Amino acid sequence: MTIIQFIIVGAALFSMGLYGVITRKNAVLILASVELMLAAVNINMVAFDRYLQDQLHSGQIFALFIIALAAAEVGIGIAIILMIYRNRQSADVDELNLMKG
Amino acid sequence: MTILLQSVSFSDWFREVANWAFILIALPTLFGAWRTVTSNNIVRAVLYLVVALGGTAAMFLMLGAAFVGWTVVLVYIGAVVILFLIGIMITRAPLGADTQLSHSTDVKVPAALLSVVLFGVMATALIDAFGARMIEPFEPTSTSEMANILFGRFVVPFEVVSFVLLAALVGGIAIARKDDEGGEQ
Numbered sequence: 001m002t003i004i005q006f007i008i009v010g011a012a013l014f015s016m017g018l019y020g021v022i023t024r025k026n027a028v029l030i031l032a033s034v035e036l037m038l039a040a041v042n043i044n045m046v047a048f049d050r051y052l053q054d055q056l057h058s059g060q061i062f063a064l065f066i067i068a069l070a071a072a073e074v075g076i077g078i079a080i081i082l083m084i085y086r087n088r089q090s091a092d093v094d095e096l097n098l099m100k101g
Numbered sequence: 102m103t104i105l106l107q108s109v110s111f112s113d114w115f116r117e118v119a120n121w122a123f124i125l126i127a128l129p130t131l132f133g134a135w136r137t138v139t140s141n142n143i144v145r146a147v148l149y150l151v152v153a154l155g156g157t158a159a160m161f162l163m164l165g166a167a168f169v170g171w172t173v174v175l176v177y178i179g180a181v182v183i184l185f186l187i188g189i190m191i192t193r194a195p196l197g198a199d200t201q202l203s204h205s206t207d208v209k210v211p212a213a214l215l216s217v218v219l220f221g222v223m224a225t226a227l228i229d230a231f232g233a234r235m236i237e238p239f240e241p242t243s244t245s246e247m248a249n250i251l252f253g254r255f256v257v258p259f260e261v262v263s264f265v266l267l268a269a270l271v272g273g274i275a276i277a278r279k280d281d282e283g284g285e286q
Contacts, residue, residue: 001119001236006160007227009127013134013153015220020138022212023203028188029143032150035181036134039157042173046166050236057242061255063161063169067176068262072269074181078188079273091192092201 006047013040027081027091031074038070110233123163130156141198147185151178165241 013036020033042063049059085091114120133152140146154177161170195201203209251259 001117001123001163002114002231002233003236004228004231004233005120005123005127006164007231008224009130009160011220011223011227012131013157015216015223016131016134016138018219019212019216022215023138023209025204026143026202028185028192029138029146029202031188032147032185033138035150035177036137036153039154039173039177042169043157043160046161046164046169047236049166050164050239051234053237053239056254057247057250060166060169060242060247061251063166064172064251065258065262067169067172068266071176071181072266074184075270075273076276078184079277081188082191082277085192091188 003047003051007044010040010043010047013037013043025092025094027084027093028078030093031077031081035070035074038066042066114233119163123160126156126159126163130160139203141200141202142196143189143199143202144186144196146202147182147189150185151182154178154182164236165239167241168244168247 017033017035017037017040020036021030024030024033045059045063045066047059049057049063052059081091084096088095130153133149133156136149137146137153140149154173158170158173158178161167161173204212
């Protein structure tokens with residue numbers, strides 16, 4: 001196994017996640033795209049942990065931290081989307097134009 | 102710490118059985134990710150996210166990171182995707198095909214261009230930097246080894262992450278909670 005095969009897949013996942021964040025209008029799907037980007041980062045973390053032969057396995061530990069923070073992010077994100085839906089009857093981010101002059 | 106600079110040729114790469122397994126994992130992963138960001142059906146998009154995340158979990162298993170891999174399965178596929186589905190149901194998104202999920206072509210084309218350029222820049226830089234360097238043969242990281250590190254060297258960050266998670270979930274409940282008397286703020 002080479003290191004490049006993993007980080008190329010990571011880069012591809014990250015680029016697709018970026019595409020999703022830009023093009024999606026539905027707030028839930030934007031969060032899903034952000035999850036894709038975080039998964040790409042996790043692949044890099046674990047792959048480099050293996051490549052650098054780290055005795056402390058910092059890459060894997062950081063991947064675990066990223067997973068925990070992603071779970072927190074989704075919890076807060078869904079709560080905010082729910083609140084927006086209650087106020088605006090829509091989860092479409094383009095309709096959130098209250099602060100537009 | 103020394104990093105051995107062992108390289109592998111292209112034909113040798115295909116001779117290794119593990120790399121065929123890698124291709125079998127990587128292709129569904131990328132397909133799932135692609136359908137996640139392009140599908141017109143919101144439930145399917147989230148279910149394709151399961152495919153993509155399951156692929157990353159399989160890659161972690163390939164890299165001998167079994168604990169991280171199964172954590173991804175439990176936390177992402179078990180909890181986060183369910184949260185997404187709950188979010189979809191609560192916001193009453195149309196469950197069939199819906200063209201309103203994404204922007205129109207005048208946003209998609211620049212976004213695709215940006216993504217392709219970003220991927221091209223990253224791929225060129227990474228291939229230039231790492232080329233065909235091998236990952237040395239390794240012993241899979243056992244869960245007890247992970248536990249010793251997590252509750253030894255990293256115990257303070259671990260506790261901090263626990264508090265962040267607790268605060269975030271309590272905050273999520275506080276945001277999403279309905280006010281009792283229907284009082285408008």
